[in-house]
Amino acid sequence: MTRSMSSFDKAMALFGALVAQDGVFESDAMSVQLGVPESTLYRHLNALHSAGLICRSRRGRYLPNPVFLKKLEGYTPHAVLSELVRPFLDQLSVALETTTHFGLLENDMVTYLAKSVFEGEEVFTRENGQLEAYCSAIGKVLLSHMTVDEQRAYISSGPFPKLTDKTITDPAAIERELHRTRNKGFGVDDGEVHNALYCIAVPVFSSRGIVVGAISSSSSQRWASPKEQRDRLIQLNGVAQSISSTLGAGA
Amino acid sequence: MTRSMSSFDKAMALFGALVAQDGVFESDAMSVQLGVPESTLYRHLNALHSAGLICRSRRGRYLPNPVFLKKLEGYTPHAVLSELVRPFLDQLSVALETTTHFGLLENDMVTYLAKSVFEGEEVFTRENGQLEAYCSAIGKVLLSHMTVDEQRAYISSGPFPKLTDKTITDPAAIERELHRTRNKGFGVDDGEVHNALYCIAVPVFSSRGIVVGAISSSSSQRWASPKEQRDRLIQLNGVAQSISSTLGAGA
DNA sequence: CCAATTGCTATCACAATGTGATAAATGGAG
DNA sequence: CTCCATTTATCACATTGTGATAGCAATTGG
Structure with a gap:
């Protein structure tokens, strides 16, 4: 039953963790929390960014992309x-x-x-x-x-x-x-x-x-x-x- | 400069198109609109679904996942x-x-x-x-x-x-x-x-x-x-x- | 009720991308 | 300046994604 997980799922898990933690990203903590090596996490962060899901605010802080959020206005x-x-x-x-x-x-x-x-x-x-x-x-x-x-x-x-x-x-x-x-x-x-x-x-x-x-x-x-x-x-x-x-x- | 596009970007493009069209998905129209073959589109749909971004409503209709939407409440x-x-x-x-x-x-x-x-x-x-x-x-x-x-x-x-x-x-x-x-x-x-x-x-x-x-x-x-x-x-x-x-x- | 259309899934050989260890660079705080 | 955490870069390798085709499922129209 365990369909092989697409790269998608893992990156979205990171996204979920980010928004739940108000955008705070600590690589080592997140690594153990999600069970994913740090180098992979940074790759996922870049993927989320280039896909328009997140923006980089300060160092170590990633926020949902406001343009993306605007697309979802109107869906409650x-x-x-x-x-x-x-x-x-x-x-x-x-x-x-x-x-x-x-x-x-x-x-x-x-x-x-x-x-x-x-x-x-x-x-x-x-x-x-x-x-x-x-x-x-x-x-x-x-x-x-x-x-x-x-x-x-x-x-x-x-x-x-x-x-x-x-x-x-x-x-x-x-x-x-x-x-x-x-x-x-x-x-x-x-x-x-x-x-x-x-x-x-x-x-x-x-x-x-x-x-x-x-x-x-x-x-x-x-x-x-x-x-x-x-x-x-x-x-x-x-x-x-x-x-x-x-x-x-x-x- | 054109960094190879991750599978992510293409699937998120589909997501964007979906929410912009009120969830309506017509495979052939979407295929030309996004320049992606239909079989790939369906794979992307499944990826979006299993990542928790979309739900299937009626046939041909895909809505943003309400659980996902709830995570973004609080971010304006x-x-x-x-x-x-x-x-x-x-x-x-x-x-x-x-x-x-x-x-x-x-x-x-x-x-x-x-x-x-x-x-x-x-x-x-x-x-x-x-x-x-x-x-x-x-x-x-x-x-x-x-x-x-x-x-x-x-x-x-x-x-x-x-x-x-x-x-x-x-x-x-x-x-x-x-x-x-x-x-x-x-x-x-x-x-x-x-x-x-x-x-x-x-x-x-x-x-x-x-x-x-x-x-x-x-x-x-x-x-x-x-x-x-x-x-x-x-x-x-x-x-x-x-x-x-x-x-x-x-x- | 039966066609015809459209949505959706399954499969496969091949190409491309994701993976994670390592190393090194960058930037901020004391 | 120095330390520490963040972030980028690189590489050989394994895993996924790709897209053409075929076929099934379900809805629509006549």
């Missing part, structure tokens, strides 16, 4: 993600016979970037609309993949409004629920946002294991059995995997 | 440009003994991204501040490199306030002045913005001849002679060239 991660994800959501909504969503976390709220309605299963959400994270299925998944510090900060940022009888509002209970979610690998909203709304959600990872967002299946009827829930999960995870692979390897 | 063309340009401005201001600026056009106004003050030559401009384009040296240069349609739209967008006695405000006269500026290759502000402010400016091109911005030399005293103006121009153009080359080839 949100817009691209929602376009990429939509066909998968459509496929999923007919397979599951439920409405499906793709969402991600933004300022501790879930933003729904894309939605695919299954006829008869209208849901009150809107694309680009937001919902509370602690009680929604997608929100629980995304919160459960935060770092410990981030999650702690979120949990102490309450209060958490009780949207239905079943909404979990006690901070300690929310924390337990998030642990459960993380361990199970999927999130459940059992009528906790709205009386007639039942959802399950799974995370979408980038190839390097970073959580990019989450997809969910929403229905106005509760799942009939654990088995039905399990079936949905299998399909959800399959689609999540597909999305991951269209995102590609270097991300 | 403005911020990077001003950092890159600053050392050149500093060098220039001591060489010319004048205050120097780098600016670009934004909504028909000149935005000053960077400024290097020469002692005793304070100027009222602020970094990230804006000034009218039709009367400033940098503005004239940038306007003179607009497309015909853009320039026509600008000229008919008046009125143009008379900031000093010498300000050119008649649309037809402005148009003539822009033609002159374009032909000479540099712009002059002969006290047209402020009574005690005299500037000359030259364009900064990217390697592909796109105007990225302009640099200027500003003084409270008028240049003594045509020769002095010519000397300043030579230095200005030299620095403009240097900036172009730090921007690299692929841009």
Whole structure:
């Protein structure tokens, strides 16, 4: 499976490291970090430069080329993600016979970037609309993949409004629920946002294991059995995997 | 001088073409456009994908990878440009003994991204501040490199306030002045913005001849002679060239 | 529904480029 | 001036990239 890596991939790995470190390049540190000899790194730097990806600022400092950046103005991660994800959501909504969503976390709220309605299963959400994270299925998944510090900060940022009888509002209970979610690998909203709304959600990872967002299946009827829930999960995870692979390897 | 082109450059050229065309890829058209055989193009597409630069959306449609885009959040063309340009401005201001600026056009106004003050030559401009384009040296240069349609739209967008006695405000006269500026290759502000402010400016091109911005030399005293103006121009153009080359080839 | 078109993948012999060790030059900081 | 990290240059060698061709896959149009 390990297709021979093109020279491309290695140089782009260097690019990624550079932008992540605010342009700072220390040859020996970078050499061990990327597992590439220094002489090769400098060749890659020159390749990135002549390809118009980076500029040399001060000695030891390389910045993304502003002309290159300008080309990417007009492409936002949100817009691209929602376009990429939509066909998968459509496929999923007919397979599951439920409405499906793709969402991600933004300022501790879930933003729904894309939605695919299954006829008869209208849901009150809107694309680009937001919902509370602690009680929604997608929100629980995304919160459960935060770092410990981030999650702690979120949990102490309450209060958490009780949207239905079943909404979990006690901070300690929310924390337990998030642990459960993380361990199970999927999130459940059992009528906790709205009386007639039942959802399950799974995370979408980038190839390097970073959580990019989450997809969910929403229905106005509760799942009939654990088995039905399990079936949905299998399909959800399959689609999540597909999305991951269209995102590609270097991300 | 033509250093052998790495495989990188060709693939990045494809990337540039893709983002410029909103992700649309037609193999035969692209093949003639880039002068690369189709089979090679598809290999490049795969390289871009596995490097995490692009995703495949629909058939024939390739979008920038959102994960990649997210890495570049936080880098704006403005911020990077001003950092890159600053050392050149500093060098220039001591060489010319004048205050120097780098600016670009934004909504028909000149935005000053960077400024290097020469002692005793304070100027009222602020970094990230804006000034009218039709009367400033940098503005004239940038306007003179607009497309015909853009320039026509600008000229008919008046009125143009008379900031000093010498300000050119008649649309037809402005148009003539822009033609002159374009032909000479540099712009002059002969006290047209402020009574005690005299500037000359030259364009900064990217390697592909796109105007990225302009640099200027500003003084409270008028240049003594045509020769002095010519000397300043030579230095200005030299620095403009240097900036172009730090921007690299692929841009 | 079947053609026809276009997108995309696979393969191969050959040419070109990337690789990494070494050495040396450049530039900045104390 | 001296040290140290950055950066360029060089070289024999291994790995990739190249582009023509053929063929498969999927969409479009009639």
